[in-house]
Amino acid sequence: MTLLRLLQGLPVWRLLFSTGYWGGLAWLGYYCLWSVSLRHATAAIKEVRRTSRFADGTPLLRRFSPFPTLDAKLVSAVIFYNGLMDGSDPVHRLLLVDIHSTMQATALCILVSSRSSSSSSLSLIVPTIxxxxxxxxxxxxxxxxxxxxESVSRGFDTLRPVDNSRVSGALLVSALLGSLLPFTFLFPAFIPCSVARKQRAIALYRFAPIIFALLQWVGEHLPLEALSVGVHPDSAPYVAAGLAAAVGHFYALGGAIAAARQPRGGEIRRSHIGYDFRRLYLPSATPPPSVIAALPQAAHTFLQYDIWILLAAFVPYAFLLLAPVVSMSFWIVIPCLLSATVALGPGAVLAFAYALRWHLS
Structure with missing residues (x-):
């Protein structure tokens, strides 16, 4: 592939491409998240912090641990997610599941990369950070x-295998159990519960990266080598994480189709589906209809931009991962990856690209 040969042959061009593309996306992502998404919610956020109450009268908890300084860092997440998890709008729940499934798959990819570099327990600090x-x-x-x-420091010519069978077995377990981590805080969106329980679940999910790393560390100290027997040890964790992310994406797609049916006596039309998919994935520039809606709308828009920026980031990266082992043209692979991302979600495509790279290597 011409593009890959250019990037491989001239490290300076690889550096320029990576910095320009992914660095530019990072800047765009930051701008979309922290400027565009929150432009109609800044006053509402300040008011909640000042009064310890949301616009609908729901109290804001401020104590989640014995450490007040730590609690102050957790409050922002509670303000952000509280309005998305009250069950008032099913579309909020669909996007929450989709994006957090993608983020968990990405967290697994980061974890595997760190363990392929070093099997030292200290290297678990890197994915945690x-x-x-x-x-x-x-x-x-x-x-x-x-x-x-990753692209600048490692490149795409070769991938380092995880050369420790116990670490490989633990990675597979981490992929399987880690896929359930998002639901330790998403459950209030499915199950009615008290305000205190919901807000504690949101706040304590901030510790999920530490729990994920501890899960891997514990797994590496258990006799899990047998889990790698009969499977490709390097691709299996990616397959597990990709499948979990795809299930989360399927849930969101299926939920949007079901939402198009429910209010209309079981009738589904393309216009109905299109409306629900736009609400699910397309950021809206329309100001919130009320003060109560300001925070949930801003948070939903924030997650929508997450999805779109990750799509733009993961598809070229997946292409560069697959290019050394797939002989098809750029103009064939990229449309296939884009179609797969629409069908499976960005997290699944990234994980499956890693898995396929190992399978074909």
Whole structure:
């Protein structure tokens, strides 16, 4: 592939491409998340912080741990997610599942990359920092930065295998169990619960990156080598994570179609489906209809931009991963990857690209 040969043969061009593309996407993601998404919600956020109450009268909890300084860092997430998880709008729940399934698959890809570099327990700090960084600054900003770092520091010529069977077995378990982590805080969107329980679940999910790393560390100290028997040890964790992300995306797509049917006596029309898909994935510039809607609309738009920026970041990266082992033209592979992203979600495509690279290597 001409583009790949150019990037491989001239490291300076690879550096320029990676910096320009993924660095540019990171800047665009930051702008979309923190300027565009929140432009109608800044006053509402300040008011909630000042009064400790949301516009609909719901109280804001401020204590989640024995450490007040730590609690102050957790409040922002509660303000952000509270309005998305009250069950008032099913579209909010659909997008939450979709984007967090994608982010969990990406977290697994970052974890595998770190374990292929070193099997030292200290190297688990690296993916933990990336995932904490993501929770505080947003996937549309952090993940393009990560891909920039990976493309410049590692390239795409060869991938390092995980050369420890116990680590490989633990990675598969981490992929399987880690796919359930998002639901430790998303459950209030499905199950009615108290305000206190919902807000604690949101706040404590900030510790998910640490729990994910601990899950891997514990797995590496258990006799899990047998899990790698009969499967490709390098591709299996990616397949598991990709399948979980695809299920989350299917849930969102199926939910949007079901929403098009419900209010209309079981009748489905393309216009109805189109309307629900636009609400699910397309950011709206329309101001919120009320003060109560300001925060949920801003948070929903924030996650919509996450999806679009990740799509733009992951598709070229997946292409460059597959280019050394797939002889098809750029003009064939890219449309296939775009179609797969629409069907499976960006997180699944990234994970499956890694898996296919190992399978064909």
């Amino acid at each position: 990336w995932n904490i960084f993501n929770q505080f600054y947003g996937a549309a900003f952090v993940y393009p930065l990560y891909l920039l770092f």
